[in-house]
Structure formats: C-alpha cells, structure tokens
Amino acid sequence: xxxSIEDFFPPVVLFANTPFALNRVELVRILVVLVLVLILWLxxxxxxxxxxxxxxxxEAVIGFVRNSxxxxxxxxxDGRRFMPIIMTIFFLTLGMNLTGVVPGLQIAGTSIIGxxxxxAAIAYVLFIYAGIRKHGGLKFFKSALFPPGVPWPLxxxxxxxxxxxxxxxxxISLTLRLLMNLVAGHMxxxxxxxxxxxxxxxxxxxGNFLGLLGVGTFAFGIVFFLLEVFVALLQAxxxxxxxxxxxxxxxxxxx
Amino acid sequence: MATSIDVVGQLxxxxxxxxxxxxxxxxxxxxxxxxxxxxxxxxxxGRLQTLMFLGIALTEALAFIAVGVAYIPFPHP
Numbered sequence: 072x073x074x075s076i077e078d079f080f081p082p083v084v085l086f087a088n089t090p091f092a093l094n095r096v097e098l099v100r101i102l103v104v105l106v107l108v109l110i111l112w113l114x115x116x117x118x119x120x121x122x123x124x125x126x127x128x129x130e131a132v133i134g135f136v137r138n139s140x141x142x143x144x145x146x147x148x149d150g151r152r153f154m155p156i157i158m159t160i161f162f163l164t165l166g167m168n169l170t171g172v173v174p175g176l177q178i179a180g181t182s183i184i185g186x187x188x189x190x191a192a193i194a195y196v197l198f199i200y201a202g203i204r205k206h207g208g209l210k211f212f213k214s215a216l217f218p219p220g221v222p223w224p225l226x227x228x229x230x231x232x233x234x235x236x237x238x239x240x241x242x243i244s245l246t247l248r249l250l251m252n253l254v255a256g257h258m259x260x261x262x263x264x265x266x267x268x269x270x271x272x273x274x275x276x277x278g279n280f281l282g283l284l285g286v287g288t289f290a291f292g293i294v295f296f297l298l299e300v301f302v303a304l305l306q307a308x309x310x311x312x313x314x315x316x317x318x319x320x321x322x323x324x325x326x
Numbered sequence: 327m328a329t330s331i332d333v334v335g336q337l338x339x340x341x342x343x344x345x346x347x348x349x350x351x352x353x354x355x356x357x358x359x360x361x362x363x364x365x366x367x368x369x370x371x372g373r374l375q376t377l378m379f380l381g382i383a384l385t386e387a388l389a390f391i392a393v394g395v396a397y398i399p400f401p402h403p
Contacts, residue, residue, distance in 0.1 A: 076397060139376065244387050251390035309383040 074261035079182055079254070100180040103166045111162075136161050136311065144315040145322075149201075153318060156197065160190055161311040164249065168303035171257055172296060179303075182253040184246065191245035194314040202321030211321070241317060245310060252306050256299045263292035338396035345392035352385040 085093040093101075114129045122130060136158055141150045167186055171179030181187055202211040215237055216230050270285030360378040364371050 244391070247391045247394055248383065248387040251394045255390065255393055305379060305383065309380065312380060313383075 073265055074258050078257070078261060079178070081178075096178055096180065096183055099170050099176050099178055100167065100186070102176075103170055103180055104163075107162060107166045133158070140308070140312050140315055144312065144319045149318070149322060153197070153201070153315070156193065157311055157314055160193065160314060161307055164190065164310055165303065165307035168253060168307060169300070171253060171260075171303065172299050179253045179257060181249055181306075182257055184250055187246045187249040190249070190310060191242040194245060194310075194317060195242040197314065198317040198321045201318045205322045215321070245313065249306055249310055252302055256295075256302055259295050260292070260299055263288050263295055267292055342389075342392050342396055346389050349386050349389035353382055356381045356385060 079096070081095040083092045083094045084098060114125060118126060137150075137154060140161070141154050141157055145153060163186070164181060167180030169179075170176045171182065199211075202215065205211070206214060216233050217226055218229070218233070221229060266288040267285050270281070270283075270288060274281055274285075356378060360374050363374055
C-alpha cells in the first residue's frame with residue numbers, strides 16, 4: 072500500500088473518546104521523552120573526575136553542543152545564560168527525529184506540526200526576550216527595523232522587508248524546515264519499502280520476472296535509511312544553531 | 327471566438343519541480359564554493375564544513391516549504 076498523508080494521522084489507540092486520546096505518534100513522543108530523561112539521568116548520576124567510558128561519550132556529545140553551537144556564537148557569558156534551553160531544543164529534536172528510523176516505531180515525533188511549532192515559538196520568544204532585555208524595549212525594535220548607516224529614503228523600502236524577514240519569516244521557516252524535512256524523508260522511506268514488498272512478494276511470487284526490480288528498490292531503501300539518519304542529526308543541529316544565531320543577532324551591540 | 331483553457335491533472339508536483347530548480351542551483355553553488363575554499367586553505371576544513379551544512383539547511387528550506395504547500399487543500403473554483 073503506497074504511503075499517503077494518512078500515515079501521519081494513525082487511528083487512536085489508547086483512552087479513546089476522552090480529551091487524552093492517544094494515537095501512535097503521541098505514544099512515540101511520550102516514549103522518546105521518557106527514554107531521554109532516563110538516559111540523561113543515568114549518565115550523570117555518579118560522575119568521577121577521571122571519567123569512565125560512558126561518561127566520556129556523554130562529555131563528547133554535550134561538549135560538542137556546548138562548544139561548537141553555543142559558546143561559538145554567543146560567547147561565554149550569554150552562552151551560559153542560554154545554554155540549558157538551547158541544549159533542550161537540540162536533544163528533544165534529535166530524539167524525536169531519530170524515531171523515524173527505529174524499526175518498531177517508524178514515525179518521527181517531529182513529523183506532525185506540534186513539536187516543530189513549539190520549538191519555533193520558544194526560539195521566537197527567546198530572541199525577542201534577549202533583545203528587549205539587552206537594549207530596552209523600544210530601542211530593540213528600532214535597531215532591528217531601522218538598521219543604522221542607511222540614508223533615510225531607503226527606510227521606506229527597507230523597513231517592511233526587515234519586519235517581514237525578522238518577525239514573520241523566521242519562526243515560520245524554522246517550523247516548516249524541520250517539519251517538512253521529516254515528512255518528506257518518511258514518505259521516501261515508506262515508498263521504497265512498499266515498492267520492495269510489492270516487487271518481491273506480489274510480482275515475483277506470481278512468477279513475473281519484473282519483480283527483480285525489487286533488488287533495486289531494496290538498495291534504495293538502505294541508502295535512504297542512512298540518509299534519513301543523517302538528516303535527523305543535521306536538522307537537530309540546524310535548529311539549535313539557528314536559535315543561537317538569532318539570539319546573537321538580537322543581542323549584538325551596534326557599531 | 328472565445329476558447330477556454332482547462333487544467334486537467336495535478337499541478338502540485340509541477341509546482342514542486344519548479345521550486346526545486348532554484349534550491350538545486352543554490353546548494354550546488356554553496357558546496358562548490360566550500361570545496362574551493364578548502365582547496366585554498368585546508369586547515370579551515372572543520373569550520374567551513376560546519377558553515378556549509380548551515381548554508382545548505384537555509385537554502386533548502388524554501389524547497390521544503392514548497393512540498394508543504396502541495397498539501398494545502400486549495401478550493402476549486
């Protein structure tokens with residue numbers, strides 16, 4: 072059966088007919104949050120000064136997020152302020168993306184609009200809050216919408232463009248980039264495996280030699296599986312670093 | 327003599343195909359420039375690779391938004 076948009080709206084599994092009705096996607100999301108909390112709690116429970124093997128892995132991942140995403144764009148002081156929430160965004164997105172390739176769960180928690188919308192809303196509120204905190208309310212909007220060093224007639228053209236690009240396009244593009252990457256990846260994977268099943272079990276079993284094309288779609292399935300893992304990692308990295316960059320742009324001093 | 331033009335079939339895949347042209351060219355330019363810069367200064371490879379992935383994500387955002395537009399149920403006149 073070919074994949075369709077109905078894949079993303081599976082039937083309700085638990086607690087039907089109540090406000091807490093859960094379908095498969097929401098069960099996957101709850102599972103991801105529980106697994107993440109469990110892993111992070113167990114990993115940081117008994118930390119020694121000379122780390123053992125598990126602690127080395129944790130320090131590698133968290134060190135990567137801290138150094139190359141947060142401290143590099145925001146500097147030490149602001150970086151320490153915003154580190155918890157950016158790291159939360161990174162690990163939540165990473166966990167939810169990766170369930171799209173786990174064999175039992177096969178649906179990414181970020182492929183319904185809820186999680187990307189909330190993460191984009193957090194990033195939106197965060198960079199406006201950081202800007203207002205640093206510059207003072209009206210001065211932040213003035214410096215964002217009227218960039219200095221431009222002769223004043225150009226402001227008639229520049230300010231609407233700046234307004235749309237900063238306050239409207241940024242959260243929308245953050246949401247849609249994360250969402251559609253995962254949706255498109257899931258449909259590609261589902262298409263490849265459905266095609267393989269059709270070629271092998273329907274055509275070849277009936278003796279039609281066109282079923283040997285199933286080997287090709289099987290190879291494509293493996294390739295798209297690896298691509299999907301890479302896209303999951305990349306999209307988590309991109310949303311974390313874009314949040315950090317937007318905060319840095321809001322906090323920077325005018326020259 | 328008035329003739330009318332009717333559209334039969336689906337326009338959404340065509341729309342996405344057109345949107346993918348710009349995205350493909352953009353990603354090609356970004357990766358090509360990164361390879362060129364790494365050839366000039368190989369010691370910057372880590373930093374430039376990071377920036378390349380960021381640039382690719384920003385460029386492909388519009389192509390992915392085009393995929394999303396295909397699923398909006400526009401009303402037929």
